[in-house]
Amino acid sequence: MSQPPAPYLGSNELLDVLTRSKDATAIYSSEDLHISFVSDAMLRIWGKDRSVVGKTFEQALPEIVGQPFTRLLQMVWRTGETYTATDTPATLEIEGILTTSYFDFEYRAFRNASGETYCLLHTATDVSERVTNRRAVQEATTQLHQTQEGLHQSHSELNEVQQAARQLRAQADESEFKYRSVIDQSPAAIIIFRGPELYIDAANAPMLQLLDQPATIIGHPLLTAIPELAGQPACELLYDIYKTGKPAYGYETPVQLKRNGQVETSYFNFSYTPLIEGGQITGIVDMAVEVTEQVKARHGLEQALAAGRALANKLTESESRLQSIINTMAEGMGIINNAGDIVFVNPMAQRILGLHTDEITQRTYGDARWQNLRLDGTLLPDEEHPMAVMMAAQKPVYDMEIGVQPPDAERFYISINAAPLYDADGNLNGGVATFMDVTQRRKMLNQLTESESRFRKLVEQAPVAILVFRGEAMVFDVVNDNMLKVLGKDKSIVGRTLLEGLPEIAGQPVLDALYRVYHTGEPFTGHDIPVNLNRNGKSEECYFNVSYTPLFEGDRITGVLEVASEVTVQVLAHKAVEQAEEQLRLAIASAELGTWSINAETRQFIPSPRLKELFGYHPNEEMPYEAALDQVAADHRARVSEAVEAAITHNESYELEYPIIGYHDGKERWVRATGRLYAATSSSAAHFSGTIQDITDRKLDEQRRLDFIGIVSHELRSPLTSLNGYVQMLSLKAKKDEDLPGRDILVKAQRQIDRMRSLISGFLDVARIGEGKIQLNCTCFDMAELVKQAEEESLATVTSHRVIFHPVEHTPVKADRDKIEQVLLNFINNAVKYSPQGSDINVSCTSNGPTVKVCVSDQGMGIAPPDQPHVFGRFYRVESERMKLTKGFGIGLYICKEIIEKHHGSIGVNSVPDKGSEFWFELPL
Incomplete structure (x- = not known):
C-alpha cells in the first residue's frame, strides 16, 4: 500500500526552520549590506540581538570596520562571484570584550533574470576549536619527530656499542648488561626480537605497558606471545626486514592489539632496525610511540570539518531551494519588522502590487500611497489591516480579504494570511504575510451574488409556483407568491423546515419523493400527484404536476428546486369526463x-x-x-x-x-x-x-310525409289555380263597379291565395329536395339591389315591427336570385313571427374577403342551446309552451339550408334565450 506524499513546508515554516538552524546565516539586501535576515546562530557568533535587522553590516558590527570583510562582501555584490575562506581570524566584540575567533565562511550572490544582484547569502562556521586542535597536533608531531631523532641517535649509539662488543668480546657480559640497562631505563618503548621466528629477547616496561602484556612474553616467539598480530602489516614488515636487512619506519600505523580483554585498533609511530652481528642479521630492534589519541583527535577534527562542509553545502542547498520556492511562489510574500516596515518581498508580491522591491521596502503596510479598502469599498483603518490584527494579537490570521486602490490603476483585491515571527529568545520580531490576487474570485462572487439575486427575483416573479429547499432538513429558502397561494401559507414559512411549515405533509408519498431526490441527485417529475393540504382552515385533497430538481454546489447536493402546477380542477374534470364517458357508453348501449x-x-x-x-x-x-x-x-x-x-x-x-x-x-x-x-x-x-x-323508421315516416305532401300539393294546385282566376275576375268586376268593400275583401282573399301558393311551393321544394331534383338558375346580380327589393316588400307587408335595413355596398354575386331572396324573406318572416310586436328587426349585408354575409337579427324569444344545432333540420320544431301558439311545419329553415348549401355557402344561427336570435348565411363571391 503506497504511503501518502509528505506535506510540503510552507514559506513561514521554512523561514522559522532557517532562523532556528544551528547554521549561521545572514542575508543582505543591498550593496550597502542592509541586513534583511539573520539566523539565531549568526547572532550568537556576532554577539548581537535582532535589533541588527534593517541596519547595515558596519552599523550592526562597528568593530568590523578596518577588517577586510565589508570590502569582500561588496566585491561579491558587484561581481556576483562567490567568495569562500577557511581558518580566517575575525575580531568581534562579545559581551563587551574584543575576541578573536577563526571562521570558515562563504559570501554568495543571488541575481535576477537581468543579471542584477538582489541579495547576498552569508554563511559562517566557527572553527576556532579546530584551529587550536590542529596547532596541538602540530606541536605533538614536532615532539614525536624529536623523539624519533633521539631514537635514531640511540640506534647509532647502539651500533657503536655492538661494534665495541665485537671488538671487545672479552667485555661482552658487561656490555650486555649495560645494553639491557639502557633498554630498560629508556623512556621510549623498545622491544628486541631474535632469530627468524622473532623470539622476544628483551622488552622494556614502556613496551610491555604499550602492548598490555606481562614480562613473561620474553623468550617466546612474537606470534605465540601476541597472536592477534598475525597477518597485520606491521608484523609482516618485521619478517621482511629480517630477510632484507633494510630498516623501516611507520607513522600513524594502525595495529590491532588485545587490551583489557578487548581487541582494539591503536596507532603508532615506529622504527624497525635490523641487528647485524658478524655480517649476519640476528635480530630487530623495534622502537615505538603510541599516537592513538592524536590520530583520533585528528580524525575527529577531519570528520567534524567534513560534517561542517556537508552541513554548509546542505544549508546552501536548502537556502537555494527556499529562495527558489519563495521566488517561484504563486503567492506574494512579504516580511515586516516590529515597526511595520516592509523589509522583504518576493517577485510575485512585486507583480501583484505593481511595484519594484525598492518602492515596496520604503513603505509600511498602511502606507497612504495605496488605499486599503474594506470589501464594501470604504477605507480600511490601519488597525483593521490583517498585519496589524496579527501583530496586536501575536496570532496568525487567515484568509482576510481587503481591497487595494492604487493611485493610477484599477482596484484589485487580495486575500492575506499573516503570522508573527519570533527571535531565539521568543520575542516578537516582526511578521510574515503571504497574499494572492483574488480579484477574479471577488468578481465571480459578486456575479454569483447578482446571479442568486436574479434567481430569487425570477423565482418570486415566475408565473408558476416555485420554491427552493435547502439542506437535509428541507428548509424553505425561497418561496414565491404563487407557491404560497397554492400551499395556503404566508411568508412566515421561509426559514422553517418543511415539516414545521407544512406539518400535514408528514407521511404522504410526495415527501418520500422529495427526500429521494435530495439523497440520490436524480430529478423527479410527477403528474396528477395527490397531496392533502390545510388551506383556509380546512383539509383539501389537491392534485399537482410537480418537478423536483436537485441543486448542486460542486459535487455536493445542497437543496431541491420544486416547480408545481395545481391540476385539481383538471383531474376532477378528467374524473368527471371518465364518469361521463361511462354514462355515454351506457347511453349508447341503451x-x-x-x-x-x-x-x-x-x-x-x-x-x-x-x-x-x-x-x-x-x-x-x-x-x-x-x-x-x-x-x-x-x-x-x-x-x-x-x-x-x-x-x-x-x-x-x-x-x-x-x-x-x-x-x-x-x-x-x-x-x-x-x-x-x-x-x-x-x-x-x-x-x-x-x-x-x-333511422330507418324515421326515414320511412319522412318518406310517407313527403309522399303525402307531394300528393296534396299536386291535388291543391289545380283548385287553387281556379280559385285564383275567380278572385282576379271578381277583383276586375269590383274595380269596374267601384265596389270598395268588395275590393278590400278580394285583396285579402288574394293575399291568402298567395300564402297558400307559397306554402304549396314550399311543400313541392321539400319534395324536390328529397328527390334531389332542386335546380338552381344562377345569374350575376348585385346583392344591394336584392336587399333593396326585400326592403320594399317588407315595408309594404310588415307593419307590426320596425324592420331596419342597414346600407349595403355594391356586391356582385353569381347565384339563383329568386332562391336567395326566398331565404332572406324567410329569415325576415321568421323574425316577425317569433319576436314581440313593435320590436326591431335588423337586416345587414356585408362583404368579408371572399364571401358576402347576410344577417337578420331580432329581439324575440331566442332559441335554447340544445335546439340550435337542429333548427335547420327537416320538419324540426322547437318544443315549448310559447311555440305552441305559433304555427308551422318545420320546413322553411330546412329549405333555406339546402338552398345555401347548394350554392356552396354556409348557414347558421346565434341565439340567446329571451334576448333574441341572429340568422345568417354566407355566399362565395
Missing part, C-alpha cells in the same frame, strides 16, 4: 348506437358490435373499413367516403344520413352518422370516432 374509431395515421378501423350488426355482420365477425364502405348504397358511397376523408384530413364536420345494405341479410337500412377528429394526446393517437344510429 340507444342501440353503433360506434367506430379510425386511427388517423394507420387508418385502422375499429367498429363496435352494434355497428357490425347494423351493417349486416355478425358481432364477432371481422369487418374492415373497405367492407363497411361497400355496404353503403352505391349512389351514396362516394359522398360518405369523401366526407370521412375530409374529416380525417381537414378536420371537417361529419354528419351524414345514408342508406346501407346488410352484408348477410341484404336488408336496406337508413343510418345517421356523426363523428369528429380527435387530436393526439400523450396517451392516444389522433383518431376519427363517432356514432351511428338506425
